[in-house]
Amino acid sequence: xxxxxxxxxxxxxxxxxxxxxxxxxxxxxxxxxxxxxxxxxxxxxxxxxxxxxxxxxxxxxxxxxxxxxxxxxxxxxxxxxxxxxxxxxxxxxxxxxxxxxxxxxxxxxxxxxxxxxxxxxxxxxxxxxxxxxxxxxxxxxxxxxxxxxxxxxxxxxxxxxxxxxxxxxxxxxxxxxxxxxxxxxxxxxxxxxxxxxxxxxxxxxxxxxxxxxxxxxxxxxxxxxxxxxxxxxxxxxxxxxxxxxxxxxxxxxxxxxxxxxxxxxxxxxxxxxxxxxxxxxxxxxxxxxxxxxxxxxxxxxxxxxxxxxxxxxxxxxxxxxxxxxxxxxxxxxxxxxxxxxxxxxxxxxxxxxxxxxxxxxxxx
Amino acid sequence: xxxxxxxxxxxxxxxxxxxxxxxxxxxxxxxxxxxxxxxxxxxxxxxxxxxxxxxxxxxxxxxxxxxxxxxxxxxxxxxxxxxxxxxxxxxxxxxxxxxxxxxxxxxxxxxxxxxxxxxxxxxxxxxxxxxxxxxxxxxxxxxxxxxxxxxxxxxxxxxxxxxxxxxxxxxxxxxxxxxxxxxxxxxxxxxxxxxxxxxxxxxxxxxxxxxxxxxxxxxxxxxxxxxxxxxxxxxxxxxxxxxxxxxxxxxxxxxxxxxxxxxxxxxxxxxxxxxxxxxxxxxxxxxxxxxxxxxxxxxxxxxxxxxxxxxxxxxxxxxxxxxxxxxxxxxxxxxxxxxxxxxxxxxxxxxxxxxxxxxxxxxxxxxxxxxxxxxxxxxxxxxxxxxxxxxxxxxxxxxxxxxxxxxxxxxxxxxxxxxxxxxxxxxxxxxxxxxxxxxxxxxxxxxxxxxxxxxxxxxxxxxxxxxxxxxxxxxxxxxxxxxxxxxxxxxxxxxxxxxxxxxxxxxxxxxxxxxxxxxxxxxxxxxxxxxxxxxxxxxxxxxxxxxxxxxxxxxxx
Numbered sequence: 001x002x003x004x005x006x007x008x009x010x011x012x013x014x015x016x017x018x019x020x021x022x023x024x025x026x027x028x029x030x031x032x033x034x035x036x037x038x039x040x041x042x043x044x045x046x047x048x049x050x051x052x053x054x055x056x057x058x059x060x061x062x063x064x065x066x067x068x069x070x071x072x073x074x075x076x077x078x079x080x081x082x083x084x085x086x087x088x089x090x091x092x093x094x095x096x097x098x099x100x101x102x103x104x105x106x107x108x109x110x111x112x113x114x115x116x117x118x119x120x121x122x123x124x125x126x127x128x129x130x131x132x133x134x135x136x137x138x139x140x141x142x143x144x145x146x147x148x149x150x151x152x153x154x155x156x157x158x159x160x161x162x163x164x165x166x167x168x169x170x171x172x173x174x175x176x177x178x179x180x181x182x183x184x185x186x187x188x189x190x191x192x193x194x195x196x197x198x199x200x201x202x203x204x205x206x207x208x209x210x211x212x213x214x215x216x217x218x219x220x221x222x223x224x225x226x227x228x229x230x231x232x233x234x235x236x237x238x239x240x241x242x243x244x245x246x247x248x249x250x251x252x253x254x255x256x257x258x259x260x261x262x263x264x265x266x267x268x269x270x271x272x273x274x275x276x277x278x279x280x281x282x283x284x285x286x287x288x289x290x291x292x293x294x295x296x297x298x299x300x301x302x303x304x305x306x307x308x309x310x311x312x313x314x315x316x317x318x319x320x321x322x323x324x325x326x327x328x329x330x331x332x333x334x335x336x337x338x339x340x341x342x343x344x345x346x347x348x349x350x351x352x353x354x355x356x357x358x359x360x361x362x363x364x
Numbered sequence: 365x366x367x368x369x370x371x372x373x374x375x376x377x378x379x380x381x382x383x384x385x386x387x388x389x390x391x392x393x394x395x396x397x398x399x400x401x402x403x404x405x406x407x408x409x410x411x412x413x414x415x416x417x418x419x420x421x422x423x424x425x426x427x428x429x430x431x432x433x434x435x436x437x438x439x440x441x442x443x444x445x446x447x448x449x450x451x452x453x454x455x456x457x458x459x460x461x462x463x464x465x466x467x468x469x470x471x472x473x474x475x476x477x478x479x480x481x482x483x484x485x486x487x488x489x490x491x492x493x494x495x496x497x498x499x500x501x502x503x504x505x506x507x508x509x510x511x512x513x514x515x516x517x518x519x520x521x522x523x524x525x526x527x528x529x530x531x532x533x534x535x536x537x538x539x540x541x542x543x544x545x546x547x548x549x550x551x552x553x554x555x556x557x558x559x560x561x562x563x564x565x566x567x568x569x570x571x572x573x574x575x576x577x578x579x580x581x582x583x584x585x586x587x588x589x590x591x592x593x594x595x596x597x598x599x600x601x602x603x604x605x606x607x608x609x610x611x612x613x614x615x616x617x618x619x620x621x622x623x624x625x626x627x628x629x630x631x632x633x634x635x636x637x638x639x640x641x642x643x644x645x646x647x648x649x650x651x652x653x654x655x656x657x658x659x660x661x662x663x664x665x666x667x668x669x670x671x672x673x674x675x676x677x678x679x680x681x682x683x684x685x686x687x688x689x690x691x692x693x694x695x696x697x698x699x700x701x702x703x704x705x706x707x708x709x710x711x712x713x714x715x716x717x718x719x720x721x722x723x724x725x726x727x728x729x730x731x732x733x734x735x736x737x738x739x740x741x742x743x744x745x746x747x748x749x750x751x752x753x754x755x756x757x758x759x760x761x762x763x764x765x766x767x768x769x770x771x772x773x774x775x776x777x778x779x780x781x782x783x784x785x786x787x788x789x790x791x792x793x794x795x796x797x798x799x800x801x802x803x804x805x806x807x808x809x810x811x812x813x814x815x816x817x818x819x820x821x822x823x824x825x826x827x828x829x830x831x832x833x834x835x836x837x838x839x840x841x842x843x844x845x846x847x848x849x850x851x852x853x854x855x856x857x858x859x860x861x862x863x864x865x866x867x868x869x870x871x872x873x874x875x876x877x878x879x880x881x882x883x884x885x886x887x888x889x890x891x892x893x894x895x896x897x898x899x900x901x902x903x904x905x906x907x908x909x910x911x912x913x914x915x916x917x918x919x920x921x
Contacts (some may be wrong), residue, residue: 020730026751064664292623322920358623
């Protein structure tokens with residue numbers, strides 16, 4: 001994949017479409033077109049620049065020459081990783097992932113602890129009939145704010161009578177962010193460990209809680225012969241079938257924020273919206289910037305593990321202001337990265353940010 | 365069998381690096397070799413006389429000319445052999461100049477290679493059979509598919525030259541896209557007026573048969589005698605035509621497949637074609653801000669349209685000019701990757717509109733945010749290195765040309781090929797740009813790739829001239845290298861029938877074997893390669909010929 005990206009550098013015609021769609025351009029010193037130009041001519045690249053990229057992929061999705069600028073960022077970062085010339089917090093995240101299989105360095109043995117909060121026992125994948133695996137993100141497993149999401153989704157699936165299993169402490173980081181940070185070797189290691197587990201337990205379907213995990217397993221793990229879906233796809237089907245009933249009214253104006261890895265990158269636009277539209281007494285609003293032109297929360301591509309030094313208005317703030325303008329009191333999303341990045345500015349403005357699963361828990 | 369070998373010195377060209385005497389010595393004593401002659405120039409009159417007299421004197425059954433490549437003097441040598449009373453398909457040319465003497469200085473190696481080459485000629489020619497070129501009659505009539513500007517131009521030329529023309533258009537009226545253009549640059553006329561003039565001209569010619577709201581539904585036969593069935597509300601009409609011109613045009617690119625541009629979602633985003641049609645109804649006034657986006661549906665690999673559509677830069681400039689002419693105080697900005705105003709006068713037109721105040725920014729707009737107050741365009745001024753968000757009241761997308769919608773259907777019916785972009789493929793991009801691989805079937809206009817009006821008209825006329833040249837003879841020779849079937853070996857599996865692009869293979873239900881329609885066969889050999897029982901082969905290119913030739917080349921000298 002890297003070699004392919006390298007060869008495409010040469011065909012860039014510097015049209016600037018990548019910069020135009022970039023969530024970082026204009027307000028930060030980051031200019032993706034210029035980085036590609038510098039890469040074409042092998043000019044030196046200022047070391048802080050590549051770390052602005054949030055891996056939203058708008059550049060690659062729109063590039064008329066299929067240059068794949070986001071892959072070129074990974075290439076630049078890779079050489080920086082190799083030289084050890086990377087921000088300290090990133091370095092730490094990589095080391096932790098190497099040792100504990102999660103970027104925060106929390107003990108691997110506690111990865112499945114969220115399941116203890118359930119009122120029922122979730123079987124290990126090996127004990128299930130249909131071999132449907134609920135795959136949690138490292139954030140879901142260890143972050144106190146997000147740990148409620150796997151609990152919710154498991155509860156909802158259970159309520160709908162939908163059989164599934166988990167891997168518990170055998171699960172390891174999907175590697176989506178690791179690959180985007182540029183540590184391709186570590187990414188491959190994580191991928192191989194996960195695939196070995198999927199194979200051993202005969203996994204038929206993966207229900208990913210995070211769009212980031214879904215993306216890499218669907219598009220970068222190679223052909224595993226396993227169906228990979230996001231949890232909102234499963235839940236929206238269960239609601240449509242009537243297996244999950246959303247009866248309690250919820251007086252609320254909800255606006256849905258498209259996560260980049262779910263929406264523009266994998267074109268899952270409808271299921272989360274269908275879930276929200278099925279709710280009683282809920283006004284569903286839309287951002288002007290929605291679906292393919294949704295504004296990135298700036299959490300991806302390693303941005304979760306460190307912050308750039310230059311002060312500028314964060315996209316999270318813009319998003320919250322836009323949501324208020326649209327008349328919403330709650331921003332709904334379906335990605336732990338978006339949730340974390342939108343929540344701080346939202347608290348200041350006094351509106352809620354909720355995962356789709358949290359909203360569903362309120363109405364069943 | 366009596367074989368004569370004629371070795372040419374080609375002055376010093378062959379003689380200086382090949383041992384001619386050695387060659388002669390090698391072949392002289394061999395079985396069946398009646399004579400081995402050499403001469404400084406076999407193509408000269410004395411050289412030709414030597415060959416002719418030797419054929420007569422020795423009663424030769426095969427003639428091997430070891431000289432230059434077959435690409436030179438082949439017709440002359442064939443006629444010479446025919447004059448001497450021998451079937452010209454019993455002649456074998458061996459290239460000992462281009463493929464041997466010119467390739468190196470080593471006389472020993474070259475001589476050894478020349479021996480192998482001549483020997484291969486002898487081995488293969490042993491299997492030759494006398495063949496006859498067949499003559500067929502050609503109908504002086506043509507089918508033109510597509511009544512746009514290109515097809516109409518072709519029809520007018522052919523009809524005036526006395527060819528019976530069947531012009532088939534699927535829409536209600538002739539004229540294609542041009543009919544809908546409000547302002548044709550640089551003549552500044554309405555497209556409708558141009559089309560109506562051309563239609564009037566066609567109507568005065570009584571050998572043009574116009575079929576509107578009609579489609580081609582079946583097609584068969586071979587050059588000179590193609591059979592086409594045209595369908596319309598009146599039923600089916602069968603016509604026999606000598607040749608065909610495909611001029612089915614293009615489909616305008618539909619920008620809704622790029623949702624980030626909001627086309628089809630927000631009414632303030634329109635295409636250049638829509639601008640032409642409702643120029644005077646648009647909600648713009650003095651002071652309005654209009655953006656024009658170049659290269660929409662062109663030069664875009666991600667959506668499978670890597671090519672330049674050639675017309676959209678002029679269309680974009682024309683759009684900007686029209687707005688500036690009407691509203692002097694409007695703000696019109698054109699966003700481009702490169703301005704390719706290549707037709708004659710295009711560059712001057714570009715300059716004139718700049719003088720009128722049309723602004724050009726080198727940026728490829730990435731997304732349009734449909735705010736209530738205005739459309740916010742996000743892009744980067746790549747010359748200043750400045751990302752921007754700019755607000756406009758109207759966005760005009762300068763759309764490119766996509767392949768015609770019916771490309772697959774027509775290609776399938778006619779058995780002609782599409783290129784990688786799904787336009788029709790020409791036989792050779794430089795030397796045969798109007799021809800397809802099938803004799804008498806030509807392509808014209810934008811169905812073979814984006815073209816402007818002038819180019820489409822020229823393309824249509826050029827195809828018409830080429831077709832006229834073939835039809836006017838009234839007859840055609842058919843190469844004798846056609847496929848033939850060994851009925852004993854044929855199992856009737858019909859794989860060759862599927863492989864045949866010329867539709868020359870027919871299945872005999874009674875005998876459960878296939879037959880070849882020699883008039884239709886192009887001699888491509890696909891059937892030969894497909895047949896699992898080696899039951900079908902090309903005359904003159906039998907498997908045994910190739911096998912023996914290879915063994916002759918590889919045998920030790």
